[in-house]
Amino acid sequence: MTTAYITHADCLRHDMGPGHPECPDRLAAVNEAMRTSGLMSELHYLEPPMAEFADLERVHDAAYVQQIFDHAPTAGRVQLDPDTAMNAYSLDAARRAAGAGLMAVDEVLAGRSSNAFCAVRPCGHHATRVASMGFCIFNNVAVAAAYALASKHLDRVAIIDFDVHHGNGTEDMFSAPQWQERVLMTSFFQHPYYPYSGTDSRAPNMINVPLPARSDGTAVKAAIEDEWLPALERFKPQMIFISAGFDAHREDLLGGMALVEADYVWMTRTLAALAARHSQGRIVSMLEGGYNLAALGRSAAAHVKTLAEE
Numbered sequence: 001m002t003t004a005y006i007t008h009a010d011c012l013r014h015d016m017g018p019g020h021p022e023c024p025d026r027l028a029a030v031n032e033a034m035r036t037s038g039l040m041s042e043l044h045y046l047e048p049p050m051a052e053f054a055d056l057e058r059v060h061d062a063a064y065v066q067q068i069f070d071h072a073p074t075a076g077r078v079q080l081d082p083d084t085a086m087n088a089y090s091l092d093a094a095r096r097a098a099g100a101g102l103m104a105v106d107e108v109l110a111g112r113s114s115n116a117f118c119a120v121r122p123c124g125h126h127a128t129r130v131a132s133m134g135f136c137i138f139n140n141v142a143v144a145a146a147y148a149l150a151s152k153h154l155d156r157v158a159i160i161d162f163d164v165h166h167g168n169g170t171e172d173m174f175s176a177p178q179w180q181e182r183v184l185m186t187s188f189f190q191h192p193y194y195p196y197s198g199t200d201s202r203a204p205n206m207i208n209v210p211l212p213a214r215s216d217g218t219a220v221k222a223a224i225e226d227e228w229l230p231a232l233e234r235f236k237p238q239m240i241f242i243s244a245g246f247d248a249h250r251e252d253l254l255g256g257m258a259l260v261e262a263d264y265v266w267m268t269r270t271l272a273a274l275a276a277r278h279s280q281g282r283i284v285s286m287l288e289g290g291y292n293l294a295a296l297g298r299s300a301a302a303h304v305k306t307l308a309e310e
């Protein structure tokens with residue numbers, strides 16, 4: 001069995017303007033890192049479908065989804081919020097990014113791949129039920145998790161978020177009462193830092209660990225072992241989703257934490273061991289942030305290589 005690598009050229013065409021840190025070169029750097037590390041021959045390379053309205057509506061307000069479909073420009077650029085814009089390719093890119101998670105769920109549950117990495121953009125974890133935010137249009141990981149629960153009849157899934165920023169959108173969606181028994185979200189994030197949320201625990205299914213700037217692998221390891229793992233062991237998720245942002249890397253341009261590639265390898269191995277115990281090894285990992293192209297490429301390759309060894 002192999003690791004699925006799910007990506008689409010549409011995700012390279014979404015462009016929010018000159019100088020924007022969430023740029024097409026990020027995804028190009030991730031793809032290139034897979035090639036130079038010799039990983040591509042080991043991976044099951046797949047192109048995702050576009051997520052349909054009904055898929056997005058499981059976690060987003062229908063009026064918001066409609067607004068994105070209606071306001072997508074055919075030329076030029078429209079600004080959705082201070083940080084997030086759409087060009088003529090952004091709607092397709094956002095639907096492919098969400099569609100990648102749906103395809104990953106299908107692949108892994110059908111046993112065609114043991115786990116999956118979705119190399120997609122725009123990223124997703126800041127998008128709330130009703131709004132774009134922080135470079136995110138649709139909440140890709142939330143769309144995928146809701147699909148696994150609603151259409152694939154899983155009872156419990158975990159969402160692990162190791163991006164340097166708090167996944168406020170994912171928390172917004174799954175802290176709702178109807179999801180609390182079925183979704184456990186664990187995260188760490190730099191605090192205080194954008195989006196300045198996650199420190200008051202909103203719901204019992206949210207395990208958030210705020211960490212100060214300059215926190216390194218030792219601090220992250222302690223957070224995971226002391227806070228995440230006991231909750232995850234009790235919850236026994238049937239599938240594990242990862243919001244895989246690599247902007248907690250010490251070379252990142254936006255984040256102020258101090259992780260290195262070896263820390264991403266340790267986290268991936270730890271989560272894979274958890275998945276082996278409770279989830280039949282099922283992991284769907286989706287790219288979130290990461291803004292130093294070299295560090296992003298190396299970290300993503302280390303993460304995917306570790307997934308492929310499982």
Ligand SMILES: [Zn+2]
Pocket residue numbers: 163164165245247288289290
């Ligand atoms: Zn981030």
